[in-house]
Amino acid sequence: MPPPKKILCVAEKNSISKAVAEHLSGGHFQTGNTGNQYIKNYTFTFDFGPPWGNCQVVMTSVSGHLTAVKFDDEYERSWDNPPPEALFDAPVQVKVEDDKLPISNNIKNNARGAHALFIWTDCDREGEHIGGEVRTEALKGNPTLEIRRARFSNIERAHIIHAAKHPVNLDERQVLSVAVRIELDLRIGYAFTRHLTNSLRPLGGPLSVRPDGGRRVISFGLCQFPTLGFVVDRYFRVKNFVPEPFWSIKVTHRRDDINVVFNWKRVRLFDRAVVVILFERCIAAKTAKVIKVQEKPTSKWKPLPLTTVELQKNASRFLRMNSHEAMAAAEVLYQKGFISYPRTETDRFDPGMNLRALVEKQTQDNRWGTFAQNLVNGAFKQPRQGRHDDKAHPPIHPVAYCAPANLRDKEKRVYEFITRRFLACCSDDAKGQATDVDIQYADEVFSAHGVVVLARNYLDVYPYENWTNSVTLPKFTLDEVFEPTEAMLTEGKTSASSYLTEPDLIALMDANGIGTDATMAEHINTIKQREYVYTRPKGGGGRGNHAPAPARGAREGRGARAGRGGQGRGGGATGAGGGGGVEEFIPSTLGVALVDGYDKMGHEISLSKPFLRKEMELKMKDICEGRLAGDVMLRESLKQYKRVFDLSKEQLNVLKASCRRYVLNNGA
């Protein structure tokens, strides 16, 4: 009998390699240290079936990307020479970063004497590229390795064992598409950042030195710039808003001690004379007639399984912490083994997952234990299935019970939210009975809406939501005629939207493909640190000392110009629940100057809008699906961005003018 083959398995992070080792070995593995404190080597035997059979396995991991792309040294010494545009075609090298060398050595050493490398990185695009990096290092240790890849989308035991026995090949197209993205982000980001910093510094003042005395870096990146653009765009929409008066008719009727409000079907009109005429006709008619009574069951849907973006938005709304703080707390909870991986886009649970077992772990809690016990006793419902699946991680959920005393304040709040959200997902929708009553009053139609909540269900464990406007209506009968208690002509003004809050900003980034679940909070942090934006408590009227001068010709009350944001009739939904800790984003004068300057240069595609990043995303997809070659994308995108760069250089005076106007407050 031949000796067992040796197989080296490498995952993207230690938590996955440990979980896989536990499943494949049935819990019988040995743990060895590596040169990295977070990464362990797990050794065990496993029968992969044909052709490898029973094998000696070393299971280890990397810690995200192993390598970084770097410019040659001569491009790192100075920001002027060679000039920034040289970075568009300067030579680059892929290097293992110094702090990753122990990880690389661990892989090389264990590759020696191994028959095969089995890659277990996350099954998303970046994971595929990390798998490619692992392969490169392993082959340095042993050029004859057979290379296979596990395809898995969760770490359930049966799923992992199936993945181990049905390996596939690395997807070269995905690997390549990420390599292209990395190189483009590097060349473009560095070239623009150096050029911006070099050319604005001579203007002096805050463009040269930071308030803390450090030298100013004016950075540019394809994610941070559109993020700034969202903030500036909303800022001008608010500043340039011109309120418009409107008029409406409100009918109320008192019956059975309930004041019923009937809302006008036309909602409101912007012409007073017309509303007055319609209102007078109602008064003249004296009586109204019930033309529709409809009762029907209704429900308020339970929330979707939790993604990172949702966690971040809700943290700001309900937990009084920003996305950065929420992710830090989630990271701790994950490290301690209380919650699943906190960076995920998936809002559907794999049907094979044993959710009941996870619910059962929560029955001991004195806040939601009874609710969980109810689910265990039969009220359990399979969660809704969202439309997103990153094929790498399940939705965020509690994996072990944690008593509140064991956590710091922020971690406690995040754990509570994640757990309540999970239990809500495993519960039933709230059920109610809706009543709609329409009346005709002269020629106008008005309607009243009522809801009686019959079963709160998930709302009992999820205090972050309520069923608002759940009012009971008194009895109305079809064709009945009555004299309304009161009819009023009301007057109002459209109001401006508020400044962007963090949930708004994250929602915009998410919808426009700016950043990933793991990086959105970082981009927001970056534009704060660069002093392009600052935050303040929502509704705190005081202006920060960075507030820019109002846009020329758009000063409130001075002219009818609505500005580029449009009129936003009725105001924007900010969704900022109870105020409290919600912060709003205001651009600094520098942030406004950058966006204003670039927008006025006349670029074909605006740099402060998300289009360019979206285009990159689409081209990466083309590469993955075989419609576009990687080297073609790289070459053409570089050409395109070089043109943008050349135009920016040519039009530098436009940007400088914006900086003088907004930042230095002089000149036109």
Add this chain to the structure above:
DNA sequence: GCAAGGTC
């Protein structure tokens, strides 16, 4: 001193 993406 500079990007965006992984992860601790």
